[in-house]
Amino acid sequence: MNDDRYEIRFGGSGGQGIILAAVILAEAAALYDKKYVSQTQSYGPEARGGKSKAEVVISSREIDYPKVITMDFFLAMNQAALDAYFYDFKPNGLLVVDSTFVEQVPTSRVIAIPFTSIARELGRELVANVVALGAVGLLCPAVGAEGLRQAVLGRVPPKTVELNSKAFAAGAEAANAFDLDSLPRSITSDEEREI
Amino acid sequence: MEEKMMAESARLRHEYLRHDKKFPHVWCPGCGIGIVLGSLIRAIDSLGLDKDELVLASGIGCSGRLPVYVDFNTIHTTHGRALTFATGIKLANPSLTVMTVMGDGDATAIGGNHFIHAARRNLNLTAIIINNQIYGMTGGQYSPTTPYGSNSATSVYGHIEHAFSIAELAVTAGASYVARGTVYHVPALDKLIARGIEKEGFSVIEIMSNCHTQYGRRNKMPDPVTMMKWFRDQAVSVSRAAKMEAAELEGKFTIGILADRDKPSYTSEYQHIREQALHQEKKK
Amino acid sequence: MDSKQSGTISLLQGNEAIVKGALAAGCRFFAGYPITPASEIAELMSINLPKVGGTFIQMEDEIAGIGAIIGASLAGVKSLTATSGPGFSLMQENLGFACITETPCVIVNVMRGGPSTGLPTSPGQGDVMQARWGTHGIHPIVVLSVSSVLDSFEITIHAFNISEKYRIPVIILSDEVVAHTRESITIPDQTGFEEVNRIKPSVPPEWYHPYEDNSRGVPPMASFGDGYRHHVTGLVHDVHGYPTQRVDEIDAFQRRQFRKITNGFYEIQMTKSTMLDDAEIAVIAYGSVSRSALRAIKMARERGIKAGLLHLITLFPFPRQTAEQVLRQCRAVLVPEMNLGQISREVKRVNLSSKIEKINRIDGQLITPEEIFKKLLEM
Numbered sequence: 128m129n130d131d132r133y134e135i136r137f138g139g140s141g142g143q144g145i146i147l148a149a150v151i152l153a154e155a156a157a158l159y160d161k162k163y164v165s166q167t168q169s170y171g172p173e174a175r176g177g178k179s180k181a182e183v184v185i186s187s188r189e190i191d192y193p194k195v196i197t198m199d200f201f202l203a204m205n206q207a208a209l210d211a212y213f214y215d216f217k218p219n220g221l222l223v224v225d226s227t228f229v230e231q232v233p234t235s236r237v238i239a240i241p242f243t244s245i246a247r248e249l250g251r252e253l254v255a256n257v258v259a260l261g262a263v264g265l266l267c268p269a270v271g272a273e274g275l276r277q278a279v280l281g282r283v284p285p286k287t288v289e290l291n292s293k294a295f296a297a298g299a300e301a302a303n304a305f306d307l308d309s310l311p312r313s314i315t316s317d318e319e320r321e322i
Numbered sequence: 323m324e325e326k327m328m329a330e331s332a333r334l335r336h337e338y339l340r341h342d343k344k345f346p347h348v349w350c351p352g353c354g355i356g357i358v359l360g361s362l363i364r365a366i367d368s369l370g371l372d373k374d375e376l377v378l379a380s381g382i383g384c385s386g387r388l389p390v391y392v393d394f395n396t397i398h399t400t401h402g403r404a405l406t407f408a409t410g411i412k413l414a415n416p417s418l419t420v421m422t423v424m425g426d427g428d429a430t431a432i433g434g435n436h437f438i439h440a441a442r443r444n445l446n447l448t449a450i451i452i453n454n455q456i457y458g459m460t461g462g463q464y465s466p467t468t469p470y471g472s473n474s475a476t477s478v479y480g481h482i483e484h485a486f487s488i489a490e491l492a493v494t495a496g497a498s499y500v501a502r503g504t505v506y507h508v509p510a511l512d513k514l515i516a517r518g519i520e521k522e523g524f525s526v527i528e529i530m531s532n533c534h535t536q537y538g539r540r541n542k543m544p545d546p547v548t549m550m551k552w553f554r555d556q557a558v559s560v561s562r563a564a565k566m567e568a569a570e571l572e573g574k575f576t577i578g579i580l581a582d583r584d585k586p587s588y589t590s591e592y593q594h595i596r597e598q599a600l601h602q603e604k605k606k
Numbered sequence: 607m608d609s610k611q612s613g614t615i616s617l618l619q620g621n622e623a624i625v626k627g628a629l630a631a632g633c634r635f636f637a638g639y640p641i642t643p644a645s646e647i648a649e650l651m652s653i654n655l656p657k658v659g660g661t662f663i664q665m666e667d668e669i670a671g672i673g674a675i676i677g678a679s680l681a682g683v684k685s686l687t688a689t690s691g692p693g694f695s696l697m698q699e700n701l702g703f704a705c706i707t708e709t710p711c712v713i714v715n716v717m718r719g720g721p722s723t724g725l726p727t728s729p730g731q732g733d734v735m736q737a738r739w740g741t742h743g744i745h746p747i748v749v750l751s752v753s754s755v756l757d758s759f760e761i762t763i764h765a766f767n768i769s770e771k772y773r774i775p776v777i778i779l780s781d782e783v784v785a786h787t788r789e790s791i792t793i794p795d796q797t798g799f800e801e802v803n804r805i806k807p808s809v810p811p812e813w814y815h816p817y818e819d820n821s822r823g824v825p826p827m828a829s830f831g832d833g834y835r836h837h838v839t840g841l842v843h844d845v846h847g848y849p850t851q852r853v854d855e856i857d858a859f860q861r862r863q864f865r866k867i868t869n870g871f872y873e874i875q876m877t878k879s880t881m882l883d884d885a886e887i888a889v890i891a892y893g894s895v896s897r898s899a900l901r902a903i904k905m906a907r908e909r910g911i912k913a914g915l916l917h918l919i920t921l922f923p924f925p926r927q928t929a930e931q932v933l934r935q936c937r938a939v940l941v942p943e944m945n946l947g948q949i950s951r952e953v954k955r956v957n958l959s960s961k962i963e964k965i966n967r968i969d970g971q972l973i974t975p976e977e978i979f980k981k982l983l984e985m
Binding site: 406411418 | 635637653656657659661663665666667669670671672673674675676677678679680681682683685699700703829830831832833834835836837838839840841846848849
Binding site: 128150153154156157158161162163165166167168190191192193194196 | 615617754783786787788789790894897898900901904905908972974975976
């Protein structure tokens with residue numbers, strides 16, 4: 128398909144700020160990067176229990192289908208969400224997990240960062256989603272890190288700007304320790320692709 | 323004296339009834355709704371209101387046909403819903419004087435929910451409820467105000483439900499002004515209506531009226547005069563009722579003003595909301 | 607409209623865009639009752655209307671909501687209500703009142719799965735025929751559908767304009783997907799909109815016949831308080847607005863209702879065509895499903911299949927002429943819907959020789975591009 132559609136999913140439990148994080152990511156792509164975006168989420172009982180998901184599609188062209196078809200990027204904040212929402216992962220997609228809660232990963236194209244532990248060290252577990260966004264800004268090629276940082280700070284209550292600023296930086300720093308090139312390029316082998 | 327009254331009546335009819343509407347009206351000879359119409363016109367005339375600024379909304383039933391005869395802005399809405407339309411009209415243009423005329427079934431059965439919420443909300447509307455204790459237009463079926471034990475087209479073995487007291491319901495629901503009158507006590511009725519229109523806030527005037535055709539005929543009051551006598555004998559003024567024992571009041575109803583209290587009106591409260599919203603917007 | 611034109615870029619949900627569209631169209635009154643997935647519209651109206659001198663009120667139920675907006679419109683203020691399935695069912699009675707009294711107003715129904723309480727948080731398209739025929743009796747009605755956040759903004763403006771111009775209630779059918787999807791859109795500067803307002807009488811009050819026919823079939827409309835003291839009734843009425851039982855007056859009244867809308871087909875019936883010029887097969891879709899269909903025809907084109915899309919914005923009056931062209935041209939037409947076939951019946955009704963295929967999902971899930979694409983491969 129002749130488009131540069133980039134598909135992102137965030138999964139976690141209700142209360143981890145998954146939907147807000149997706150809205151902020153979408154805002155960054157739309158308002159700062161001037162891209163077309165479409166952001167959706169699962170509503171209803173599902174969102175209140177163990178797992179919820181939110182999706183963002185980013186493109187330089189108008190977006191037809193608004194939901195994720197196959198994921199380029201999956202941020203999983205707990206094991207239940209990872210297990211439930213991993214199904215349409217692209218072979219060359221990137222999985223980022225909160226290693227505070229995720230023990231088993233289904234792919235080798237994964238980066239594990241203890242977002243929640245980092246947030247706890249900063250004093251507020253609640254900012255785990257912003258720590259994660261800091262990492263997303265660095266690891267996700269579809270969104271600019273600076274735009275994302277501004278979008279975060281534009282959304283949070285004025286009193287928490289400093290804390291969130293630290294959280295975002297901590298996430299970015301943690302992500303910076305990883306070398307994306309060291310990951311396998313795709314989880315399907317070259318032979319498989321030839322077939 | 324009589325000549326003077328006739329001249330006055332002619333003036334009022336000329337001033338307030340629609341000239342291009344084909345009379346006669348739809349009501350039975352002797353129907354109480356005509357008396358209510360007269361009272362309403364005299365009340366409005368006594369207040370000197372501008373016809374262009376008056377809106378009269380009705381629901382469905384015999385009472386629903388009242389607005390078409392008067393030369394105001396008039397609307398004959400759906401069954402039970404007159405107050406919902408009136409709410410929209412008043413909020414859209416608070417300078418209008420908005421009144422509704424409803425029947426007992428209209429206001430307290432199908433429109434009961436709208437009625438109690440309009441009273442609670444306290445929007446500046448005047449609700450005239452013509453209570454003839456029956457569904458007249460559809461042929462005499464029992465309504466929420468049909469007395470226990472009465473006969474109707476749907477209670478031929480005697481009515482086993484208990485009646486609403488509309489005025490008391492309005493008092494409890496929070497209306498600013500509540501009055502009850504009858505089509506027998508006409509000069510008093512003129513004043514009760516006028517006071518209701520003047521009153522800031524939600525006003526209810528319940529009017530006991532005769533449907534001898536559908537209610538009276540089935541309940542040993544087959545003509546208007548018998549029903550008028552019944553109103554005369556059963557009505558007790560609010561002040562007199564206060565001194566009476568409950569047993570003495572059995573089967574009777576009070577007339578006069580049941581509530582007259584001041585609350586901030588909805589439209590003035592909403593004006594504050596507008597100012598507050600603008601203020602917050604400017605602060606951004 | 608190109609969403610990258612000059613103006614303010616915003617990230618909005620469909621429901622938010624409806625509010626922006628309504629305000630841009632001059633709507634200054636909202637009355638409604640909370641219901642998922644439409645409540646955001648009421649919430650945002652309660653915040654924004656007072657800032658522009660408008661009025662918001664939460665009523666005791668949806669019956670009251672639509673009653674109040676009709677009342678406000680009769681007093682001269684453009685009005686909106688928004689609901690979902692169960693509330694839309696409650697509105698049917700007064701919707702008929704708006705029809706027979708020719709009162710402009712806009713009703714949003716964010717469709718969810720039904721019947722009854724159904725699937726409150728899942729999308730559906732089960733209310734299409736209800737929107738057309740839900741209120742009793744013969745009546746024309748305008749039903750528009752929205753498929754995106756941009757649509758939600760633009761089509762809401764169209765809805766108000768059509769409603770004002772033709773004195774008819776306009777229903778906007780959204781669905782849970784469109785309502786809650788956030789997309790970036792550019793809200794153009796205020797001056798960019800065409801705002802249509804009802805025509806008011808220019809004659810003195812004693813000459814005013816509020817329901818008198820004219821070449822357009824749309825009589826000028828005085829507001830309560832304008833000095834034209836007219837009568838409005840849900841009974842069939844004569845040119846004065848008074849109830850009538852004269853057969854000649856009844857017939858003339860009923861037929862004018864349809865004639866005024868037929869006269870406006872050229873602008874009321876809105877569709878969007880994509881890759882239809884050389885299409886051999888086509889998809890006819892509306893609402894969120896049209897988004898999946900758009901992707902599916904692109905996928906088909908990559909495979910060398912000449913597929914096109916007719917995206918219906920106006921569902922009723924059904925855009926027959928445009929649909930007929932597609933049906934004449936294409937050997938097969940696919941109608942995907944989140945119901946068991948409602949618009950497909952309209953398509954079949956106007957079809958001559960094309961083969962009509964359907965995809966129907968009634969499990970509360972949006973039909974995917976893949977599902978449509980696979981069907982196109984078979985056609």
